Amino acid sequence: MPVLDVRDLKAYYITDRYGRISRVRAVDEVSFQVHKNEIYGIAGESGCGKSSLLKVVSGLSKPPLRILDGEVIYKFDDNELNMLSLKDDKQRRQLRGTHISSIPQASMNVLNPVKRIEKSFQDFVSVHFEINNKAQFNEMVREHLSALGLDWDIMHAYPHQLSGGMRQRVIIALATILKPDIIFADEPTTALDVVVQRGVVQLIKKINEEQHNTIIMVTHDMAIHANLCDRLAIMYAGKIVEEADAHTIFHDAKHPYTTMLLKSLPKIGDESERESAPGAPPSLVDVPPGCRFHPRCPKATELCCKEEPQLIEIEKGHRVACFHEGGSR
Amino acid sequence: MRVRSKNFRSNTVEFGHGHSKLLDINDLSKVFIRGQGFSKTRLVAVNKVSLSLERDKPEIFTLAGESGSGKSTVAKLILGFEEPTSGNVVYKGEKISNIKGSMEFMKDVQPVFQNPFETFNPLKKIDSYLYETEKNYRMPGADEHRRVKESLELVGLSLAEIKDKYPSEMSGGQLQRTSIARALITKPSLLIADEPVSMIDASLRMSIVNLFKSLKEKENVSIIYITHDLATAYYVSDRIAIMLRGYIVEIGPTKSVLGNPLHPYTKMLIDSVPSPDPTKKWKEDIVLSDMESSEFARKGCKFAGRCPEVKDICTRCEPESVKIDGRNVRCHLYQ
């Protein structure tokens, strides 16, 4: 029973600049399911649409990003609801914090620069509970912080007084204080130093273990995925091209893009030659016909240039969109 | 860097031929002072750094470290963008402070920037930079645009690929290669690449890194590769220096420093590099540093606050750099 079921989702950025209309096909017919208590990774390079996908799924898309088609179905405590049909802003707000929450990319300005951290915690909690009893609220925060190994003193600091890594950990604490069912993390480790990165990965893992929730993790960094994720989807040019459990992806990948991506990663202690694929990902304004990877694919045939391969299950839990791996039209 | 006429001194510099060192950095320190009057704070961004590159043996030298380790400041000092507080940088026998800004020096030492999307003016076509460089540094008798074509070939691009293109129409990898092609037009002896691949997608990253390798081998260009990414450093570089809060804590051949680290900090860094393999997940928890500023202000070894092997002496005395096992290490364990 999946907690999140995304079906044929299609979302484009549509803009009109002085009569020049453009369509950026950021998310194109994407389907996937996420199960309870798993860490589901979405990998892909810059501009592949992974962040847009996350925005649409978590109900945060704003114009010019428009949802053209598809369904995003959540199942919480046997209640089923379609995120995209929630018209009411209030309904959507009620979901946040308790059911779904987000960890954004580590940056200077995710926390309100003119308020102390404590105020942010109050704001976020009071969306769902009236804070009548300050002591009780403090106790709740203190417990949460200590579970995550954070110091209570940070509550009285302003964001600019904290280091980058500390800020990111505070944000993670903030995002998880109400023990949400699903957490969306968008590049939470990018722009952090390796040691701090490791601390953040550790923290996310700990939350998953303690709160038994589901985490959807978006990052371009395959090594972070390897460390954290149970299952993994690879996106390329607005589409999922391969999906499997982490072990299969890293040791038995089928899609030529996935293998190429993995082959290009250097490792300490491994001196063998590494190669990049030729060319570069296409612009989403103007995607190639057929399989979107065909201009860079060593295996490309005439079929690949004309027809688009569907994402199909080639063995249990392993889906690939490639004609050479049993893909169909 | 100011766009000021004093940067463009026209006096020519004859590089002394008797010197065997391409680059010689000696006991280099840089102190930044923030604030004015009585509220001044000192920040030692680069602390007693020494390293040198041989002139007739091109190599890729990595300066690695976390943010705030001072590695980028070292690059700026080498390029003459900053003045050292003490110590000096000598390039082919000449002090940088004497030759910086001269056409000769700029021709011989070229930087490659971190963010290829910011390297070029977004409102200008990208090929103009190549022609501009060729025109401004042209040697007498050189063919029209020959160097442009040659250096594009060196980086694996064709003129057709970049002709009449604006920076926003190209991928990060293409832009970074164009940026390197621009730097190569003047046939430099030394490239200073500050995090050249950190903004580039993983699948295109190796094309840049491999390019450095071939430039070293085929064009005899030495490269100072500044990065926080130890995996590419291991792959590409001959020697490596690990920096921490202004100090070089370990310096030596890359394969031995990263393969068999001696300094506890190097060990921790290598341990923290995630491996793209789910069977090699991190096991034990790690201790994170407290505030950055407090580590800078720390007496003795800067790593003492989070070192698993910390001793009493570490918090009191600053360790000296000692030679051991073909490398230099700054740690009380080996004094």
Added chain:
Amino acid sequence: MVRAIKDLFRHDKKFRFGFSIMVFFIIISFVSLFSPYDLSTWNVVPRDLSPSLKYPLGTNSMGQDIFWKATAAVKNSLLLGLIAALVSRIIAIILGLLAGYMGGTVDRVIMTITDSFIIIPLFPLLILVSSILRASLDIFVLGIILGLFGWANDARLLRSQILSIREREFTKTAVLSGMKPTRIIIKEHLPHIIPLIMATVINNIVWVIGMEVTLSVLGLSSLNTPTIGTMIYWAQQYQAVFLEMWHWILTPIVICVVLIISLYFISTSISTYLDPRTRVRMIKGE
């Protein structure tokens, strides 16, 4: 340029409104050259007539044709705006660029003066100057004086823009490509600051036209030159409001408001259109 105007005209309502009206006013300015009457003499037509076919906007109590007077007023007010904008742009651009590029002491000195000009209330100072010069304040002199007062904000704006562009990486690339400072400024930086300069030109003209009105109604300009301000001055002197001669008093007021609003709309539209970020997205095809 033509393409920009076409794009804006087609797809930006505010620009279409402003631009059409400006074109109309510019035509009107040229029409004023064919006036059948001498516009500075009195009693050339019957007094106090309401609008009619012969006198489209009627005549005033001084025996002047309001329509022809208005055409000349539009021309003179625009001319004044252009003179003042030219003078103040020269000062603003020179000081802004100098401060931005030289930095250090030069920057500090220039900015201290600029800040003083921004903070000091200019209206009483302008009164002081014009009350001394009074009679000799023709369009040209007034234009120069307003120009000398209206540069400070824009000099500061240009300087900060220069400072931020200068720190951007592509400036370093240009230096490393062996480009000389003047060439860097012209080739690399100018395309980024032109939109700002364009917008400030128009905003400055708007300010100047408003200031002229104010000084003129206080009697502090050469009152026989037809401008929007002097038209209001004379209408007020003859108590046009009390006489309910609306065609007289409202003509300059409406012209002034419409002119100023349309200029302002053009300025905001242009600055959005030329904004480097918009342009980059358009190049990219997004």
Added chain:
Amino acid sequence: MFRRYFLPRFIQYLVVLIVGMNMIFFIPRLMPSDPIESRLSQMTAQGQYLDPAAMEGLRESLAELYGLEGSMFEQYAAYWKRLFSGDLGPSFSQFPTPVVELLKSSLPWTVGLLTVNLLLSWIIGTILGAVTAFYPDSKLTKVIEILAMGIRPIPYYIMALALVILFAFVFPIFPMAGGYSMGTKIGFNSRFILDLLRHAFLPLMSLVILGIGGWFLQMRNVASNIVEEGYVEYAEASGLSKTKIILHYIIPNAIMPQLTGLAINIGFIFGGALITEIVFSYPGIGSLLYNAIIAEDYNLIMGINIFSIVAVSTAMFIVDMIYPLLDPRIRYQ
């Protein structure tokens, strides 16, 4: 904090004063025409006959009155001496009342008008700007925006004149001119206060309408950037209510540029208030200035200038000092 923040600002304040005072000293002296000669020629033009000896006597006494006696250096020294002693000389048109006295009696009117205007327009403009930035696609936002863009560039004089014509003449709801009705007993009673408010209404309206337009557009500009900031997006993503986001996230962060705008624009707004006062014959500094122009009262014009510079730069300095109270990034540096 004191050294980094207060001191540079205090120095800037002094510099503005010094530069301003010097401008006022040098401008008349560098002008091609001389205030004394222009005054004299004005008098002869008005048909007064003066014999050469009387003319010379008048010239000397004018020079003394205007502080134009002796060499440039002596004049300069005397000028600063008078400034420090707070003596701006006697008014010419209301001789021998000192200029300072006239300023004192006009000041409360202008200060009242200006303060109420600033409070109303700044607060309303700021809130409107923040709210509309948060709802960029709403119909109402677009209407408000077009209105503000249409109003903002209108000169103070034209706005005031239009309101006079409309609400004092065509629909005679409000008095046309003055600060209170002739014959009303001045005192703290409801009748007088009501009369005061009725007179202040139109001038205030004209300033407030223009003010809201300006502050709104500035705030809209700043706030629409802040709406894109990570912390606002994150607060939205976490389900905070829109009111909370506007009040705790957008406004506190946009308030700094809005305060800078206040500090920088005080001079401009002050000028606007003077112009508006002139249109409504409101008994503040503006009307004083108008009378000075009509009477060619050079000393009074000079005095008003000196006063304006001191008042405006002091106000700016005070606004600057409020800053650190609102921004922890400055407070905790």
